[in-house]
Amino acid sequence: MAAVNGTAPPGPPLPALIQTFAFVLAPGRYITACQRRYGDVVTFSTKFDSNFVMVFDPAIVKQVFQAGPDRLHAGKANALLAPVLGDRSILLLDGEEHLRQRKLMLPPFHGRRLSAYEDVMREAADRAIDSWPVGEDFTLMPSMQMLTLEVIMRTVFGFEEGARKDELTRRIRAMLDPVSRRIGVVLLALSGGRFGTRRVVESFERRRAEVDTMIFEEIARRREAPDLEERDDIFSMLVLARDEDGRALSDRELRDELVTLLVAGHETTATGLAWAFDLLLHDPRVMAKLRDGDDDEYLDAVVKETLRARPVIPGVGRVVQEEPFALNGYEIPVGIEINPSITGVHRCAYARHTEFRPERFLEPDPPDTYTWIPFGGGVRRCLGAPFALMEMRTVVRRVLERARLEAAAPPDRVLRRGITMVPKHGVRVIQRRPPS
Ligand code: HEM
Numbered sequence: 001m002a003a004v005n006g007t008a009p010p011g012p013p014l015p016a017l018i019q020t021f022a023f024v025l026a027p028g029r030y031i032t033a034c035q036r037r038y039g040d041v042v043t044f045s046t047k048f049d050s051n052f053v054m055v056f057d058p059a060i061v062k063q064v065f066q067a068g069p070d071r072l073h074a075g076k077a078n079a080l081l082a083p084v085l086g087d088r089s090i091l092l093l094d095g096e097e098h099l100r101q102r103k104l105m106l107p108p109f110h111g112r113r114l115s116a117y118e119d120v121m122r123e124a125a126d127r128a129i130d131s132w133p134v135g136e137d138f139t140l141m142p143s144m145q146m147l148t149l150e151v152i153m154r155t156v157f158g159f160e161e162g163a164r165k166d167e168l169t170r171r172i173r174a175m176l177d178p179v180s181r182r183i184g185v186v187l188l189a190l191s192g193g194r195f196g197t198r199r200v201v202e203s204f205e206r207r208r209a210e211v212d213t214m215i216f217e218e219i220a221r222r223r224e225a226p227d228l229e230e231r232d233d234i235f236s237m238l239v240l241a242r243d244e245d246g247r248a249l250s251d252r253e254l255r256d257e258l259v260t261l262l263v264a265g266h267e268t269t270a271t272g273l274a275w276a277f278d279l280l281l282h283d284p285r286v287m288a289k290l291r292d293g294d295d296d297e298y299l300d301a302v303v304k305e306t307l308r309a310r311p312v313i314p315g316v317g318r319v320v321q322e323e324p325f326a327l328n329g330y331e332i333p334v335g336i337e338i339n340p341s342i343t344g345v346h347r348c349a350y351a352r353h354t355e356f357r358p359e360r361f362l363e364p365d366p367p368d369t370y371t372w373i374p375f376g377g378g379v380r381r382c383l384g385a386p387f388a389l390m391e392m393r394t395v396v397r398r399v400l401e402r403a404r405l406e407a408a409a410p411p412d413r414v415l416r417r418g419i420t421m422v423p424k425h426g427v428r429v430i431q432r433r434p435p436s
Helices: 016-025 027-038 058-065 076-085 095-105 111-115 118-131 140-155 163-181 183-192 198-224 234-240 251-281 284-292 296-309 342-348 385-402
Strands: 041-044 052-055 318-320 325-327 330-332 337-340 405-407 414-417 420-423 428-431
Touching: 016 027, 027 041, 027 342, 052 058, 058 325, 058 337, 076 198, 076 251, 076 318, 095 251, 111 385, 118 140, 118 385, 140 163, 140 251, 140 385, 163 198, 163 251, 198 234, 198 251, 234 251, 251 284, 251 296, 251 385, 251 405, 251 420, 284 296, 284 385, 296 385
Parallel strands: 052 337
Antiparallel strands: 041 052, 318 337, 325 330, 405 428, 414 420
């Protein structure tokens, strides 16, 4: 569609209330229909956000991801997460403050540091596999959630087996379970107080305080730990980290970043894994190729294609700052949120997009940084992407080595839950014989 200089992008002329229903009841179908009708940049309006702009084309997404950190703010777009994550969370900060925090948090997520976590991931997979029943069907999603939480507890928090790890895990689940089940309602309640009851808010705040008490105790212990320098968990590295002015993270900053890593890192990866098995168990061709080959490249392609075909997060947000933002010939006013649509790009930019075809990532012209965007992009790209990809590869490989799973239901349906796109029935599977 031709863009007219300086105007707002086109969009459906429907009242916000009607659009809100469309977003709640059939978001996929509504967004696709609007994209077909209005093009690659579309203005929407709902009761939650009176005006926002979705982007579906990789070249235009590139303009958004490459914009300077002072022009587009992601922290503002993530503000709804503040009650859980805390206002010093990297996800909520912008500009200089965000860059400082990001530099402090980046080192543990790279190279040698990261490969130290592979064994932990394999052990967590073994534990999950050993807990599965034989001969009766079960739901994979909760098992994957336990697995990824276990990985975070050990790699991020540095816990060994023991009562403290079990107690913190229990408190975290008590805080997050009600929020993730009813995230829309509860977060809106917490942010505006308009939709929730006082009781819901109070009970959440009590549970958060129980988590915080334990985390602050752990921070105090860790600051005193004699073996801090030798430990390879992310918590200890963050305690030791110093910025360019030699400043360490405060207790509050540490708390917020630890909770952020936990929240950002475990449900997302568990969902990615559940989808990987759902797709594999319904695709004998890909499954056979993966089982028969001893090929890390194909495994990597399977993981990437999973996140392409079933992106866990449907889109990311950036709010325009300072002056109107020029986007593909349109002008987006200050204060308006631009949403690169991950789901939209993963559909439009791929031939035969409904097919599960890992080979896409092995062909001569594989998808690039702006075509494959399950982890967002630019200075806000997911810090845990290499961690998540390694965890998915390790767990898929281990399950294939040890277990024979079969699908116990048709391919699962995509359901939007909070900010993630989960398998509606949690992926029903069956294990026919005991694992090796
Ligand atoms: C399959 C699993 C995962 C998916 C799909 C995912 C996706 C995302 C997305 C879409 C963003 C926002 C990016 C943007 O705004 O451009 C993000 C940010 C982030 N993710 Fe992940 N993530 C995953 C796993 C993880 C893991 C394992 C961790 C850490 C242990 C993690 C930590 C973070 C952090 C700290 C940010 C904020 C980055 C910033 O604002 O600078 N994520 N993730």
